[in-house]
Amino acid sequence: MLVLPKYARKGASSRLRTFQYLPFLEDQGWEFAVKPLFDEAYLDSLYTGRGRSHSGLVLAYLRRFLILLGFWRYRFIWVEKELFPYMPAWVEVALAKAGVRYVVDYDDAIFHNYDLARNKWIRRLLGRKIDSVMRHSACVIAGNEYLAERARAAGARRVVVIPTVVDHRRYDARLKTGQPLTVGWIGSPTTQKYVENLLPAFQALAQEQAFSLLLVGATTDITARLSGIDVDVRPWSEETEAALIQKMDIGIMPLEDGPWEKGKCGYKLIQYMASSVPVVASPVGVNSSIVDGAGCGLLANHLDEWGEAFTILNSDVALRERLGRAGRAAVRKCFSIDSQLEIISLSLKFAGGER
DSSP: OEEEOSBOTTSHHHHHHTGGGHHHHHHTTOOOEEOOSBOHHHHHHHHTTOOOOHHHHHHHHHHHHHHHTTGGGSSOEEEESOSSTTSOTHHHHHHHHTTOOEEEEESSOTTHHHHTOSSHHHHHHHTTHHHHHHHTSSEEEESSHHHHHHHHHHTOSOEEEOOOOBOGGGOOOOOOOOSSEEEEEEOOTTTTHHHHTTHHHHHHHHHHSOEEEEEESOOGGGGGGSTTSEEEEEOOOTTTHHHHHHTOSEEEEOOOOSHHHHTOOOHHHHHHHHTTOOEEEOSOTHHHHHHHHHTOEEEOOSHHHHHHHHHHHHHOHHHHHHHHHHHHHHHHHHSBHHHHHHHHHHHHHHHTTOO
8 A cells, every 4th residue: 555644753643644553554464655745854844933845845746746656556545635735636536537546534624725715716726626535535534524524525435434543552641740730731833822812711720729731842932922820831742742641630622613623633632531631622523522422521612611611620639530530431442543443444445445
């Protein structure tokens, strides 16, 4: 199989939706050639605010095009999202018409990059691009029902919902340090804006008791925008993320209620849950079904609801422990690699022509 992730392993979507499955699938006899579109250097530049290199983009697209010229070497292709961002689906359509089977995976509503773009020419030329990619695929793997509904409406011949999962063996139960309450968040500079919106709720909690806000993956300048709060910013790495989550007493996933956010797959919540950390989340997209289905935390929409949720969990240690245990049990059952491995294996076999 030719595997075409969007990013190298450092990219969260590629790491979670593709790379983490590969060792387990190899144990089942699969063989892969893995060729990311964007490398680690591209991601480092993006995450540190240096922006995108235009020459790097051209080289990345050229490399991928040359790789695709050798499609005949592979039984089928596993694509993350699309082959060439911001280009029409010509290559996907051509491959399908040539009899090349491909499976395409989504964990974000990237179709909204096009159909809701501010630029009218992007909307006009690419607004239905992802629908075409979905329709010509042998199988669409969607991270939640919002994405799956788009695939069905696009006419995809087969749609499978597989949530974003973790290897639960990497996560241990939350540390009980006896220190002041720690509210935690894990993410990237592109999503830290949601945390900044909660400043009034953090300020209200600070009036009740001393607490620290642990932010994993944010930029250090966020502390200036969270004035009056004890903020501890830690860099993200795959090696340290599980240990940092262990230090949290409450894990948060705030979101705005927009079309892009409805495509999110709740990965932060699943990481907290894997470490027995109770959660507070915005009731947007898949968040509601994860939190309500697992019984692992509280949902909060407006700022006063966030403040109330912090107050409830701050004052009831037993409740935090109960919610944390429920979250970890749900991860093992529904949001672990073990729970979804057979489903993704069968989906890939179908895409490869097996019945």
